[in-house]
Amino acid sequence: MPYPTPTKTRPSRKGLRCFTVVFCFLLLVIPINAICLAESPTRTVVDAFGRPVVIPKQIDRVLSTYPPITNIVYMLAPKKLLGWNFKPDGLYLPAQYAELPVVGGWFGLQSGHYETMLAFKPDVVLYQSMLDYPFEEGLENVRNLQRNFGAVPVIGVSGSHDITRVDESIRLLGNILDVQEKARELAAVHQDILRTVTDRIQTIPLKDRVRVYYAERPDGLSTDPSGSRHARLITLCGGVNVADCALKQGMGLTRVSMEQVLHWNPEVIIAEQRSIFDEIAENPLWRTVEAVQRKRVYLVPNGPFCWFDRPPGITTIPGILWTAAVLYPDRFPESDLKELTRRFYADFYHHRLTERELSHLLNTHINTD
Incomplete structure (x- = not known):
């Protein structure tokens, strides 16, 4: 049976008016909604x-x-980094990052230049003071930087120079750079190392804790006492910092005498630089110190960044396990340190160490024969 032919009806005038009103309304609303739903080019942190x-x-x-x-920034998102504050050691850095320009900054004895940084056309500028200013003073400093950088957003960061607080900086920068997963990975490595070291040293009685002297520039007779962020790893890794001297804020480096070092008579000496390491090995004045006699003087691994200090903070993460192994080698096998170093350099320094490079990096033991 054929389908019935539909009856043609003309729409009423009232219906046409309703349709026109609805159609005009949609013409107005749809563009507005499209604008609202469009992704904003900015966000707020x-x-x-x-x-x-x-x-x-x-x-x-x-x-x-x-x-x-x-x-x-380099460890989380190296391709976003425009330049270094000072030239890093070129060892174990991919050429494309080793050759990044030096842009300066506000740290140590350095005073940055706004024009230099603005010439690189950064999307954002990240700021933290080297000094632990009271909150209001720090806030005023970051506001002042914002005034000088004009339209370029300045973001204040805190704790990046303190290995016990660095995870908060990692999380903040992970959010800013949109690399949250990489930030979680780095923070997790840090926490794993801390747990490993804490678990293995917590049973060591105070009387058996190793006495340590941190020998710094220019001749080994500058140091930093307990409580300084520059010597933080000594206490963190179960050592006793023998330096009984004034704590200097900022760069630290309290001057001491050879007589004081001889009196403290440390069991272990950690040397900041190769020149200090060589001075201790060759100068007869150091030879009566227990650490020298027992060949327990160690040069801090360095390349592309120092593992122990200068700058303190994120790059000392592998130095936590290294320091613990230096102080208590029976509790921290060399194989653990080598495996951590390989993985850390590949994942966060973006360089795969050869066996020769690994051996060179960890060859830090004094030989006075």
């Missing part, structure tokens, strides 16, 4: 000073005024 800072959603060009922050 809250920095370490509690300041809401509007930043580009896509960040590809980053500068930092402070080396510990710069190093975190």
